[in-house]
Amino acid sequence: MKITIIGAGNMGSAIVRGLVRGSLFKAEDISVADVNENILNVLKKDVPGLNIEWDNYNSVSDADIILLAVKPWLVDNVIDCIKFKMDYEKQILVSIAAGIDIASLNLSLEKHSDEISIPTIFRVIPNTAIAIRKSVNLIATQNASDEQKDLLLRIFNELGTAVLLNESHLSAGTALTSCGIAYLFRYVRAAVQAGVEIGFYPKDAQNMIVETMLGAAELLKTGGENPETEIDKVTTPGGITIKGLNELEANGFSNAIIKGIKASLATCQN
Ligand SMILES: NC(=O)c1ccc[n+]([C@@H]2O[C@H](COP(=O)([O-])OP(=O)(O)OC[C@H]3O[C@@H](n4cnc5c(N)ncnc54)[C@H](OP(=O)(O)O)[C@@H]3O)[C@@H](O)[C@H]2O)c1
Numbered sequence: 001m002k003i004t005i006i007g008a009g010n011m012g013s014a015i016v017r018g019l020v021r022g023s024l025f026k027a028e029d030i031s032v033a034d035v036n037e038n039i040l041n042v043l044k045k046d047v048p049g050l051n052i053e054w055d056n057y058n059s060v061s062d063a064d065i066i067l068l069a070v071k072p073w074l075v076d077n078v079i080d081c082i083k084f085k086m087d088y089e090k091q092i093l094v095s096i097a098a099g100i101d102i103a104s105l106n107l108s109l110e111k112h113s114d115e116i117s118i119p120t121i122f123r124v125i126p127n128t129a130i131a132i133r134k135s136v137n138l139i140a141t142q143n144a145s146d147e148q149k150d151l152l153l154r155i156f157n158e159l160g161t162a163v164l165l166n167e168s169h170l171s172a173g174t175a176l177t178s179c180g181i182a183y184l185f186r187y188v189r190a191a192v193q194a195g196v197e198i199g200f201y202p203k204d205a206q207n208m209i210v211e212t213m214l215g216a217a218e219l220l221k222t223g224g225e226n227p228e229t230e231i232d233k234v235t236t237p238g239g240i241t242i243k244g245l246n247e248l249e250a251n252g253f254s255n256a257i258i259k260g261i262k263a264s265l266a267t268c269q270n
Contacts, residue, residue, distance in 0.1 A: 001029060004063035006078055008034040008052075011096055012069035013043055014131040015159065020047055021133065022158030031059030060085040065092045065155075072097040079108040086119065092148060094122045098174065099268065102142045102167055120144045122152050125170060126159065127178045135160035136177040140167035175264035183260060188213065 003025060005012050016032055019025045027049030033056070034040050040052040051059060060066055060082045070078055075097045086093075088109075095105055105121050125138040137156035141149060141164075149164060156162035165173055188209050195205025219230055235242040 001025065001065070002031070002059075002063050003029065003065040003067060004031045004033065004057070004059045005067045005069055006033045006057065006060075006082070007069035007071075007074075008032045008036070008039050008043055009069065010128070011126065011130065012067075013039070014128075015067065015069065015096075015126075016043060016047060016050065018130060018133045018159040019155070020050075022155075024155055024158060031063065033057050033059065057082045057085060061087075063091060065094060067094040067096065069096050072100050075100050075105070076108045076111075079105075083109070088117045088119045092120045092122065092144075092152075094124055094152070096124050096126060098125065098178070101170075102140065106142070118143065120148055122148075123167065123170060124152070124156060125174050125178050126156075127181045129181060130159050133159050137162045138170055138173040138177060139164050140170050142167075171268040172265055174268050175261045179264040179268075180261070183257065184213070 001024065003019070005015060008016070012032065012034070016030055019030060020027050027047050028051070030047075031051040031053060032040060032043060033053045035054060037054045040054050044050050044052050053059060066082065066086070068075055068078060075095060093105070093109075100123075102121050102123055105123075106118055109118055120141070120143045122139055122141045122144065126135040129135045130137070135156075137160055139149075139152055139156060139162055141152070144152070153162045153164060163173070188206065191209045192202050192205045195209065196202055200208070216230070219225070220227060223230075231245070235245065
């Protein structure tokens with residue numbers, strides 16, 4: 001199975017590096033096209049055997065999967081460049097461009113092609129943890145068979161966790177996971193600031209907070225409990241944790257998070 005990735009920036013490069021560490025693709029099965037020759041040369045040095053192309057999209061013709069990893073406003077232009085090389089009956093088109101829905105991808109394909117059939121299309125929304133193969137990858141599709149859905153889930157499960165959603169839920173999922181990773185970083189930053197004020201060096205505070213976060217995540221993941229059940233275990237009546245939690249709520253902690261997620265969703269839908 002061969003894949004061509006168009007765009008070798010943050011996301012495209014991370015996907016290449018992640019895929020070669022998985023079981024489904026060897027470096028030789030992956031082609032990467034980018035307008036920036038330097039970026040391709042760096043990637044090729046790190047991933048020997050990788051096929052790179054900076055002045056054409058020739059590998060598109062042989063690919064089973066074509067993955068668009070360029071900025072959203074370039075998607076239409078790239079589709080225009082690759083349309084003659086595509087086999088609409090056989091190939092799968094995957095776009096990770098934020099905010100470009102399947103209807104827009106269809107429009108680009110129809111506008112730029114005389115073909116009657118539209119290829120199988122997937123939209124995937126990863127987050128930046130794809131660089132370490134720990135991304136939540138939200139997947140929506142049009143026209144895909146069960147085998148194709150299974151294939152995409154297998155590919156993106158090797159880059160973290162893949163979740164198949166109806167496209168109507170993709171924006172909400174984006175707010176929770178693709179934007180949500182930044183909210184968690186902001187929590188860490190705030191806790192580090194507090195840690196310094198109460199006597200720790202930033203590095204030590206960050207280390208303790210990150211490990212605490214990993215432990216909390218693991219508890220929820222393995223136990224499957226509601227977070228409130230885990231909170232009950234730490235909140236002794238009259239104790240120190242409930243004092244802190246109540247102070248957080250008095251300052252709008254839950255409300256701020258809910259409003260932040262809804263603001264991200266509202267912007268995503270515009
Ligand atoms: N970052 C995230 O958290 C995140 C999450 C989900 C989805 N996404 C989506 O992922 C996509 C890529 O984001 P990114 O952060 O990886 O962007 P990026 O770092 O800018 O990478 C895009 C790459 O594509 C290259 N490029 C530009 N025009 C091209 C063309 N015509 N043909 C081939 N390559 C071309 C760019 O080169 P130049 O820089 O020289 O133009 C750049 O190397 C975006 O659509 C974004 O919405 C990102």
